[in-house]
Amino acid sequence: MSVLRLAIASPLRRPFDYLPPPDMEPAQVITLQPGVRLRVPFGSREVTGYLLAVTRDSELELSALKPALTLLDPVPLVDARLLELCLWSADYYQHPVGEVMSALFPRALREGRNHQEAGETAWRLSIHGQGLPAGALSRSPRQAQALALLQQGDTVAARRFREKGISNAILAKLREKGLVENCLLPPPAERPEPGPGLDLNPEQSTVMADLRRSPRGFSCHLLEGVTGSGKTEIYLQLIADCLERDQQALVLIPEIGLTPQTLERFRQRFGGGIAVLHSGLSDARRYEAWEAARSGRARIVIGTRSAVFTPLENAGLIIVDEEHDSSYKQQDGFRYSARDVAVKRGQLSACPVLLGSATPSLESIHNALAGRYQLHRLTRRAGSARLPTLSALDLRRQELRAGLSPPLIEAVGETLRSGQQALLFLNRRGYAPTLQCHDCGWIAECMACDARLTVHRRQRRLRCHHCGAARRLPPECPDCMSQSLLVTGLGTEQSEEFLRQQFKQWPVFRVDSDSMQGRGAMQALVEEINRGQPCVLLGTQMLTKGHHFPGVALVAVIDTDALLFSPDFRGEERMAQLLTQVAGRAGRSDQPGRVILQTHYPDHPALQGLLRHSYQELAREMLERRRAAGLPPAGQLLMVRSDCADAGRGEGFLQRLREAAAEALPRGCNLIGPLPSPMQRRAGKFRSQLLLTAPGRREGQAAARLLVQQAEALPAGGGLKWSIDVDPTDVF
Numbered sequence: 001m002s003v004l005r006l007a008i009a010s011p012l013r014r015p016f017d018y019l020p021p022p023d024m025e026p027a028q029v030i031t032l033q034p035g036v037r038l039r040v041p042f043g044s045r046e047v048t049g050y051l052l053a054v055t056r057d058s059e060l061e062l063s064a065l066k067p068a069l070t071l072l073d074p075v076p077l078v079d080a081r082l083l084e085l086c087l088w089s090a091d092y093y094q095h096p097v098g099e100v101m102s103a104l105f106p107r108a109l110r111e112g113r114n115h116q117e118a119g120e121t122a123w124r125l126s127i128h129g130q131g132l133p134a135g136a137l138s139r140s141p142r143q144a145q146a147l148a149l150l151q152q153g154d155t156v157a158a159r160r161f162r163e164k165g166i167s168n169a170i171l172a173k174l175r176e177k178g179l180v181e182n183c184l185l186p187p188p189a190e191r192p193e194p195g196p197g198l199d200l201n202p203e204q205s206t207v208m209a210d211l212r213r214s215p216r217g218f219s220c221h222l223l224e225g226v227t228g229s230g231k232t233e234i235y236l237q238l239i240a241d242c243l244e245r246d247q248q249a250l251v252l253i254p255e256i257g258l259t260p261q262t263l264e265r266f267r268q269r270f271g272g273g274i275a276v277l278h279s280g281l282s283d284a285r286r287y288e289a290w291e292a293a294r295s296g297r298a299r300i301v302i303g304t305r306s307a308v309f310t311p312l313e314n315a316g317l318i319i320v321d322e323e324h325d326s327s328y329k330q331q332d333g334f335r336y337s338a339r340d341v342a343v344k345r346g347q348l349s350a351c352p353v354l355l356g357s358a359t360p361s362l363e364s365i366h367n368a369l370a371g372r373y374q375l376h377r378l379t380r381r382a383g384s385a386r387l388p389t390l391s392a393l394d395l396r397r398q399e400l401r402a403g404l405s406p407p408l409i410e411a412v413g414e415t416l417r418s419g420q421q422a423l424l425f426l427n428r429r430g431y432a433p434t435l436q437c438h439d440c441g442w443i444a445e446c447m448a449c450d451a452r453l454t455v456h457r458r459q460r461r462l463r464c465h466h467c468g469a470a471r472r473l474p475p476e477c478p479d480c481m482s483q484s485l486l487v488t489g490l491g492t493e494q495s496e497e498f499l500r501q502q503f504k505q506w507p508v509f510r511v512d513s514d515s516m517q518g519r520g521a522m523q524a525l526v527e528e529i530n531r532g533q534p535c536v537l538l539g540t541q542m543l544t545k546g547h548h549f550p551g552v553a554l555v556a557v558i559d560t561d562a563l564l565f566s567p568d569f570r571g572e573e574r575m576a577q578l579l580t581q582v583a584g585r586a587g588r589s590d591q592p593g594r595v596i597l598q599t600h601y602p603d604h605p606a607l608q609g610l611l612r613h614s615y616q617e618l619a620r621e622m623l624e625r626r627r628a629a630g631l632p633p634a635g636q637l638l639m640v641r642s643d644c645a646d647a648g649r650g651e652g653f654l655q656r657l658r659e660a661a662a663e664a665l666p667r668g669c670n671l672i673g674p675l676p677s678p679m680q681r682r683a684g685k686f687r688s689q690l691l692l693t694a695p696g697r698r699e700g701q702a703a704a705r706l707l708v709q710q711a712e713a714l715p716a717g718g719g720l721k722w723s724i725d726v727d728p729t730d731v732f
């Protein structure tokens, strides 16, 4: 008797055994391939399972196994390499394999719908019909006409019959006679037609030649190129090579809604054949794009994080743009890094992987220096643009208005008067981060989080930026009824208000997640800005993501200090990346830009590092310090987190886990904690964490398995959730 071993989306980290569907022949059962979907009973529900293997035995009594209900796919919809990627990911990230597998499929397929190939309904002659001579069926002219149409070509879309006034009923009659049959007319393959590439400058040419020279099969490349150095042009030309070899290219980008221009450039260069996958798609559109990628109809697949799992017919190249971007890491559920999974995918698919960034992650630089990745550099801006000059503006003893010092206000004015654009960066939305009572000291805090509520003046609300809670702006202090409430600190709304008053003749655009709601809002704004009229752009991190603003001559960071003091061990790396990226928005065309960093700590070593050195040099210094501290990318970090309404119980669970795991830990591993997580209370739950440092991947992987095994064996009790995060990013 054969047993079907299935992966099922469930928090349980084990496969589930079933008997084959009762009506299936044993001969068919043994030919089932891993990856096919089946409907199975699961508790009181019916769910979709994914075949991992057909085996002969089970840990359970065969009589205890339930039969599967139906087989959904005769052959797997995804290929063996993608399945292997899932198995690897489930193991590496210690996440239940069923949940990883279900992430492969669009919703309809996860829910057990039959797979529908894309295409329009059409008709063709049956074998019997093919034997008919031309001019047959002359006694019923409509049927004869339909037949004649089919005799001219192979397959004719149902639409074309309707256009000629031949109804479905006529075709149904022909089908009854066994002369015609239904089929699907696959949508025409959209062949991209690459337009001519730009003439590469000498640096680009060298990089391109090196990339082309790398041997067939897997290799991983890091393209470290300053902002505007022409990385995207390299991507485009590599993709053209890939298409030439008749293979597909997968391109990951951090965010699509915010960077419509990137997509536009791909469309302009290649015309058709591009499928786009991101979280904003409707289920139907997602299915369409997924199917186009899977069937090979789409030759270029562009997507955000989860697109790394898109099935491809013939992968020839994987590109991860802005590889340092934190949005590649999923922070809940299946906590994977799309960048790292992309590298693994390249390995399994024997195709090259290119990671690109102006500010590569220390992980990737480490891998490049260790020789695992080939390093390619672009040190100059493409075309005529020059890199901007950075300077610190000492805020001490300056009179600030909405966070802006007199010299900055003057610089913005000058920029506008000379017909250019200014971009101001402030990474805090809302009006102000604190509402405080001047009489008793009360501060508006979120009821569910360890966080203050942000004042949103326009909406007349207090909002929590962590759990989304919102309430009306109180007219008086709830504790002492005083009406003197102070609004302290600074947010984008407040700076916007000031800038509008100060620079009345010019438009001020605010760009944050409050102001940029709805599809196309960003695109419309980008178009407006790129018309080049003088204006002030004020925004959060949203503004820094890969935009090209050729008219921006001045960039200023209003609150550099907020970036300087982060407790996380990646704080300095993040700051350096962010400031370099913000600075990179300036001077994209022929005039060099100017970058002003407002700070109370002009001598802060991290800031000085950035002013004196390039990101490239600074990154290598930071890497040294990480090595000395034994922190990633030296060694590996794991985190087990508990999440519970009772703080003591969560921490107690981690304490017992620590004790249970301590003896069996691989050599060189250390446990830290349990400790309260940063912002311990969030949406009403208390979070604590146990960290593990391992000297290398091998030890880290063994420790991850051990921790999960031990945690599963511990009684957690209701209401306590725990999770493991392999290579966590926000730790301290």
Ligand code: ADP
Pocket (backbone or CB within 6 Å): 198, 199, 200, 201, 204, 225, 226, 227, 228, 229, 230, 231, 232, 233, 234, 382, 383
């Ligand atoms: P990056 O991706 O590194 O930010 P891009 O590829 O977007 O850089 O290039 C920046 C700008 O320079 C774009 O406007 C692009 O069209 C232009 N550019 C890139 N390569 C060349 C080249 N070889 N010759 C002229 N202009 C170029």
Ligand code: ZN
Pocket (backbone or CB within 6 Å): 437, 438, 439, 440, 441, 442, 477, 478, 479, 480, 481, 482
């Ligand atoms: Zn008060």
Ligand code: ZN
Pocket (backbone or CB within 6 Å): 446, 447, 448, 449, 451, 464, 465, 466, 467, 468, 469, 683
């Ligand atoms: Zn909250």
